[in-house]
Structures are given as structure tokens and as C-alpha cells.
Amino acid sequence: MLRSGPTGARNAPALEQINAEVFTLTYGSIVRQLISDYEDIEEVNKQLEQMGYNMGIRLVDEFLAKAKISRCSSFRDTAEVVAKQALPMFLNVSANVTNWSPDQTECSLVLTDNPLADFVELPDEYRELRYCNVLAGVVRGALEMVNMDVECRWAADMLRGDDCYELRLKLKEHRDEKFPYKDDD
Numbered sequence: 001m002l003r004s005g006p007t008g009a010r011n012a013p014a015l016e017q018i019n020a021e022v023f024t025l026t027y028g029s030i031v032r033q034l035i036s037d038y039e040d041i042e043e044v045n046k047q048l049e050q051m052g053y054n055m056g057i058r059l060v061d062e063f064l065a066k067a068k069i070s071r072c073s074s075f076r077d078t079a080e081v082v083a084k085q086a087l088p089m090f091l092n093v094s095a096n097v098t099n100w101s102p103d104q105t106e107c108s109l110v111l112t113d114n115p116l117a118d119f120v121e122l123p124d125e126y127r128e129l130r131y132c133n134v135l136a137g138v139v140r141g142a143l144e145m146v147n148m149d150v151e152c153r154w155a156a157d158m159l160r161g162d163d164c165y166e167l168r169l170k171l172k173e174h175r176d177e178k179f180p181y182k183d184d185d
Helices: 020-038 041-067 075-091 133-145
Strands: 095-098 106-111 148-156 165-174
Touching (some): 020 041, 041 075, 041 133, 075 095, 075 106, 075 133, 075 165, 133 148, 133 165
Antiparallel strands (some): 095 106, 106 165, 148 165
């Protein structure tokens, strides 16, 4: 739900948007406060991922209501929807799905851009900080709500000197949908 100005609008379902710079700076303030509160970088990483997870389990309903997509038949289809529809809808950025494992249970989402990292430079003392870990949590939470238990971690991060932003997804389990009721025919 980011917008970088008048040119940031896109032909997507109408969603409330905030200015990208405001969002980026607000997120930076949250990360800074977590560092101050926890003082342990690994705990900050966990908190960011958990915050994202909580967002993801809520955002999936909005995405499914507004995207008007059909049911994904595989993990591969789901990864493509996340990369080409969900990320553009909420972050105004897309990703390429690459590096599939032979058994089709692991892939990478390589982001074309990462608005969370705009204006950010990590000092050496925070080199273990996974600054954008909230995105890993969002993806994990959203996919859990559509019955896919995934591990989601940063494989590459430009803030840490890599040449791209790469989220690595690993499908641990694809559960069947369960309904709390039985049809009485």
C-alpha cells in the first residue's frame, strides 16, 4: 500500500495508500525502537518476523477479496501469485520466482526493489540485523492462512552487501482444507 507520488499509482484494485517515504521512515522508527527495547539483534529479528506474521494472517483476507484470483493448485502457482500480485498490491514492488528445487518445494522470490530499505544503511554493529524480516513474516503468515506451512528467510539482502533482495521459501507442509461442519445430504 505504498505510493511514491503521482506516478506510483497503478492499475490495481483501489486500496488506501500511504506515501512510500512516510511508510519507510515509520518502519525504520519501529526497527530502531525494537533495537532499543531488546538490545539483542537476534531477538529483534524474531520480533520483526513475528510482527510480519501477524500482518500476513490478516492481509491475506484483503488480498483474496480484492485480487479476485482462482484457487492456486500448487506451491509453484502460489509463489507466482505472491510475486506478481500480492507484493505489487501491498508494496508496489514485484518479484521474480527463481531457483526452484527439483521437487518443487523450494524457491526464491527475488525482489525488483525493496521500499523498506530506502534511506537505510546498517552500521557494522548491526550486521546481523535482518532489517526487512517483517516481509518474511508476512509471507509466512499469509501462506499459513491458505494451508501452506512454509519457512521463509532472507537468502540475500542488499543492506548486507548482496547484489539483490532474495527471500527463500521452503514448503514444509501443504494441508488440506478442513471445514468445521459436515454436509447432511
